[in-house]
Amino acid sequence: MQADDATEEAERALRLCSACMFCDDYCAVFPAIAGKHDYSLADVSYLANLCHNCRGCYHACQYAPPHAFAVNLPQALARVRSRSYAGFARPRWLGRAFAHNATIVALVSALCVLAVLLVADPATLLSASSGEGAFYRVVPREIMVGGALAALALSLTTLALGVAAFWRAIAPDGSRAALLRALPRALADAVTLRYLGGGDGGCGDRIEAPSRLRRLYHHLMVGGLALSFAATAVGAYYHRWLGWEAPYPLLSLPVGLGAVGGVLMLLGASGLIMQKIRANCTPSATETLPGDYALLVLIIGNAASGLALLAWRSTAAMGLLLTLHLGLVLALFLLLPVSKLVHAPFRFAALWRAAVERDQCGSRHRQD
Amino acid sequence: MIARQDCDVLVIGGGCAALCAAIAARQRGADVLMIDHAPFTWRGGNTRHARNFRIAHDEADDYVPGRYPAAAFAADLARVAPDGDAALAALLAQHSLTLTNWLRAQSVRLQRRGRGVMPWSQRTAFFAGGGKAAMDTLYATARRLGIPILHDTEACGIECAGDRVTAVEVAHQGAMVKLRAASVIACCGGHQANRDWLREGFGAAADAIAVRGMGYAQGRLLRALINAGAVTVGDPGRGHIVAVDARGPAVDGGIVTRLECIPYGIVVDCDAQRFADEGGDTARTHYARWGERLLAAPGQHATLILDRSALARAASTAFAPLRAPTIEALAELIDLDGAALRKTVDRYNAAIVPADPNAPESWRAMALLPPKSAQALPISTPPFAAFPLQPGITFTHYGVAVDGSLRVRRDNAPPFANLFAAGMIMAANVLPRGYLAGLGVTISAVFGRLAGEEAARHAGR
Ligand SMILES: Cc1cc2nc3c(=O)[nH]c(=O)nc-3n(C[C@H](O)[C@H](O)[C@H](O)COP(=O)(O)OP(=O)(O)OC[C@H]3O[C@@H](n4cnc5c(N)ncnc54)[C@H](O)[C@@H]3O)c2cc1C
Ligand code: SF4
Ligand code: SF4
Numbered sequence: 001m002q003a004d005d006a007t008e009e010a011e012r013a014l015r016l017c018s019a020c021m022f023c024d025d026y027c028a029v030f031p032a033i034a035g036k037h038d039y040s041l042a043d044v045s046y047l048a049n050l051c052h053n054c055r056g057c058y059h060a061c062q063y064a065p066p067h068a069f070a071v072n073l074p075q076a077l078a079r080v081r082s083r084s085y086a087g088f089a090r091p092r093w094l095g096r097a098f099a100h101n102a103t104i105v106a107l108v109s110a111l112c113v114l115a116v117l118l119v120a121d122p123a124t125l126l127s128a129s130s131g132e133g134a135f136y137r138v139v140p141r142e143i144m145v146g147g148a149l150a151a152l153a154l155s156l157t158t159l160a161l162g163v164a165a166f167w168r169a170i171a172p173d174g175s176r177a178a179l180l181r182a183l184p185r186a187l188a189d190a191v192t193l194r195y196l197g198g199g200d201g202g203c204g205d206r207i208e209a210p211s212r213l214r215r216l217y218h219h220l221m222v223g224g225l226a227l228s229f230a231a232t233a234v235g236a237y238y239h240r241w242l243g244w245e246a247p248y249p250l251l252s253l254p255v256g257l258g259a260v261g262g263v264l265m266l267l268g269a270s271g272l273i274m275q276k277i278r279a280n281c282t283p284s285a286t287e288t289l290p291g292d293y294a295l296l297v298l299i300i301g302n303a304a305s306g307l308a309l310l311a312w313r314s315t316a317a318m319g320l321l322l323t324l325h326l327g328l329v330l331a332l333f334l335l336l337p338v339s340k341l342v343h344a345p346f347r348f349a350a351l352w353r354a355a356v357e358r359d360q361c362g363s364r365h366r367q368d
Numbered sequence: 369m370i371a372r373q374d375c376d377v378l379v380i381g382g383g384c385a386a387l388c389a390a391i392a393a394r395q396r397g398a399d400v401l402m403i404d405h406a407p408f409t410w411r412g413g414n415t416r417h418a419r420n421f422r423i424a425h426d427e428a429d430d431y432v433p434g435r436y437p438a439a440a441f442a443a444d445l446a447r448v449a450p451d452g453d454a455a456l457a458a459l460l461a462q463h464s465l466t467l468t469n470w471l472r473a474q475s476v477r478l479q480r481r482g483r484g485v486m487p488w489s490q491r492t493a494f495f496a497g498g499g500k501a502a503m504d505t506l507y508a509t510a511r512r513l514g515i516p517i518l519h520d521t522e523a524c525g526i527e528c529a530g531d532r533v534t535a536v537e538v539a540h541q542g543a544m545v546k547l548r549a550a551s552v553i554a555c556c557g558g559h560q561a562n563r564d565w566l567r568e569g570f571g572a573a574a575d576a577i578a579v580r581g582m583g584y585a586q587g588r589l590l591r592a593l594i595n596a597g598a599v600t601v602g603d604p605g606r607g608h609i610v611a612v613d614a615r616g617p618a619v620d621g622g623i624v625t626r627l628e629c630i631p632y633g634i635v636v637d638c639d640a641q642r643f644a645d646e647g648g649d650t651a652r653t654h655y656a657r658w659g660e661r662l663l664a665a666p667g668q669h670a671t672l673i674l675d676r677s678a679l680a681r682a683a684s685t686a687f688a689p690l691r692a693p694t695i696e697a698l699a700e701l702i703d704l705d706g707a708a709l710r711k712t713v714d715r716y717n718a719a720i721v722p723a724d725p726n727a728p729e730s731w732r733a734m735a736l737l738p739p740k741s742a743q744a745l746p747i748s749t750p751p752f753a754a755f756p757l758q759p760g761i762t763f764t765h766y767g768v769a770v771d772g773s774l775r776v777r778r779d780n781a782p783p784f785a786n787l788f789a790a791g792m793i794m795a796a797n798v799l800p801r802g803y804l805a806g807l808g809v810t811i812s813a814v815f816g817r818l819a820g821e822e823a824a825r826h827a828g829r
Contacts, residue, residue: 015684015685015686015687015688016624016686018684019623019624019625019683019684019685019686020498020622020623020624020686021484021485021486022419022495022497022498022499022500022501023497023498024479024483024484024485024486025479025480025483025484025494025496025497026496026497030484030485031484031485033684034485034684035683035684036684037679037680037682037684037685037688037689038688056497056501057497059500059501059504060497060498060500060501060504061500062412062416062417062498062499062500062622063622063624066409067620068617068620069617069624069686200477200496201477201496201497201501207504208504208505208507208508209508
């Protein structure tokens with residue numbers, strides 16, 4: 001990652017914040033800058049990823065525009081955050097995908113659906129077919145599983161390389177033991193989205209109207225994703241070890257998990273879109289919004305196509321719905337390292353460093 | 369055009385005092401109208417810049433540890449301002465006991481002890497997110513209670529008949545309107561942003577003073593009240609003035625521009641000469657002393673010089689220091705004579721007596737004139753750093769006198785029957801000089817609330 005206007009602006013805002021500290025109740029960013037005089041580039045990208053973009057500090061800020069200081073910390077950090085996704089992408093050329101991210105998401109999704117269509121058996125696409133193994137008559141199981149696994153492996157490797165580069169840049173000084181000690185706290189902070197909500201007040205979607213809905217919707221969506229994954233895993237287990245073939249009956253575990261997961265994802269992702277639309281976007285980096293929306297729409301597409309497949313799986317629409325669903329799932333997998341999805345590991349890395357530093361701080365205080 | 373011109377209680381102002389007054393009056397059933405000179409974007413008055421407020425409490429709770437009896441509060445106040453109104457001070461201390469509960473009942477979020485990095489304070493509670501967040505919450509509460517609020521509406525004058533205010537003249541959307549109300553509460557702060565008025569109190573030096581708070585504190589209504597016979601308290605030539613970074617804006621720099629690290633370095637004037645004991649008062653309030661010193665310095669300007677190790681001990685600053693590898697290069701950056709600055713620094717370094725090597729705060733340089741009586745550490749490790757200093761005013765110790773029911777007192781006559789004052793506009797009753805951390809907001813909130821209740825009672829509610 002390189003210094004540019006965005007990192008300089010973030011540094012300027014952070015400096016004012018560290019002299020002010022009025023927002024130290026809101027999130028981990030403020031304790032992390034207490035007493036600081038200088039910010040390295042790595043510090044700035046660490047802090048940018050530590051920010052959960054709750055925007056509470058924007059509304060609380062007596063120096064927000066039109067004040068001469070024009071402090072807009074959520075926006076400044078969001079800009080650096082998206083720079084960091086691009087800057088730490090590995091291989092480096094992948095970073096370019098963040099420039100027109102919505103287009104990339106749309107393009108990859110379309111191509112994936114097309115690709116699945118191409119490998120599907122044209123004869124089964126438009127005719128009703130049901131019973132055990134019906135799905136695999138549309139797309140052969142080896143292709144389905146092999147394709148998904150290959151995509152996932154590729155994506156996860158790429159993502160891991162990027163996250164490792166980011167971690168190398170921001171890693172705190174501290175022993176391995178200190179890292180391990182801080183891990184539970186970091187995991188808890190990440191899973192509970194502790195800082196998505198401006199202290200206890202809720203996200204600053206709009207002035208005077210902090211709201212906890214965003215955290216709720218995010219939990220629903222992630223919960224839904226997890227259930228859908230669980231559904232896939234159980235399905236794989238049934239197939240591999242019990243020899244039962246999809247589609248499974250309505251009252252089976254994979255279908256139950258998948259259906260609930262799909263509904264939660266739908267609710268969560270649409271809720272997030274709604275919150276985004278309702279929110280005042282002054283504290284946002286508007287250029288990053290299309291990519292955010294695109295990913296949410298893709299998640300909705302995944303959930304909706306899955307649910308539709310469930311509803312109409314014994315009709316002639318099954319073939320097309322299945323290809324659509326498989327295509328969108330494939331797209332989600334492939335987009336892992338080049339979409340808003342990267343925010344999860346990046347933020348976790350930042351939370352981890354914050355947890356380590358909090359421990360160090362704590363022990364320092366105890367000493368004197 | 370204003371739809372309704374009559375109300376039970378007219379509240380003038382848009383900060384903490386006004387909001388507390390309006391909400392308290394409304395909760396007593398009064399029909400309240402609130403007007404503020406500032407537009408919506410700048411609502412909240414100087415309370416936007418406030419962080420913590422002083423409260424007496426008999427036991428620890430989620431927000432303050434230990435205890436701080438009302439009597440101790442009053443005694444602290446009497447210590448810094450012995451000539452204040454003791455009865456009002458006692459009232460303030462007493463009613464501060466219930467302040468956190470009252471604010472929380474209005475949905476204001478306070479910072480729990482142990483959250484964030486603010487050092488706990490036994491005497492003050494903190495707004496979570498600071499004054500602007502708190503004021504936004506009070507605005508939301510006021511709106512929920514059905515209090516109409518007119519922004520961009522300045523009270524310019526009053527009309528009186530006997531001991532009553534019959535109308536308030538208001539500039540609203542380019543026109544002058546008269547508002548009539550059974551009771552009127554003036555919560556419109558001081559006059560510290562009125563440059564002409566400051567010049568009356570501080571002379572030509574006033575031009576070099578940065579106004580730390582908002583520019584709307586023009587004191588227009590204060591002037592009108594004085595002209596209408598209100599008694600004044602305090603002195604317009606006295607104020608809470610601190611050292612701020614001269615690179616900050618002339619108005620509304622807020623708290624971030626103040627420099628707390630003066631004791632770690634030396635302060636030199638335009639001739640690169642020291643002129644005061646930087647280590648003399650290392651209490652947290654030391655920077656308030658520097659306001660007066662800067663006001664007296666030639667050109668009201670001076671520069672703080674630190675070295676690398678001093679800077680490392682300093683609290684974060686809003687602007688990066690000017691830095692240079694040598695004293696001469698630093699002098700050039702800040703327009704001082706390099707040789708003169710070098711001489712001052714060398715003489716200072718040579719005069720240091722490192723008493724206890726392990727307790728640098730006790731090192732002194734007493735042979736100098738003026739001496740440095742604590743924290744006299746050598747200025748020797750590059751890079752060297754400089755902060756340009758300027759006086760910045762928080763408020764003046766000046767306002768209208770009130771009686772125990774917060775009615776504005778008149779010269780040679782009983783107080784106004786229906787005119788009340790709360791907040792900074794009457795703070796000099798209890799604080800005619802000096803300052804205690806967190807007193808401003810407490811004065812505004814406590815007296816605002818009391819004035820609101822009193823005004824509603826007066827209006828028959
Ligand atoms: C930088 C800074 C930091 C501070 N920090 C603290 C702190 O941490 N703790 C603390 O206790 N105190 C602090 N104070 C002091 C504190 O802010 C004030 O004492 C307190 O907020 C005053 O509240 P108020 O409602 O009386 O006045 P203000 O909040 O100043 O409100 C005055 C209001 O009146 C309006 N007004 C002015 N003239 C007119 C008119 N003619 N007609 C209509 N409306 C008018 C203004 O627009 C404004 O809204 C600080 C002050 C500053 C400047
Ligand atoms: S966002 Fe504004 S109010 Fe909050 S800490 Fe930063 S400068 Fe202070
Ligand atoms: S937007 Fe929220 S999470 Fe980000 S720095 Fe501000 S308060 Fe913290």
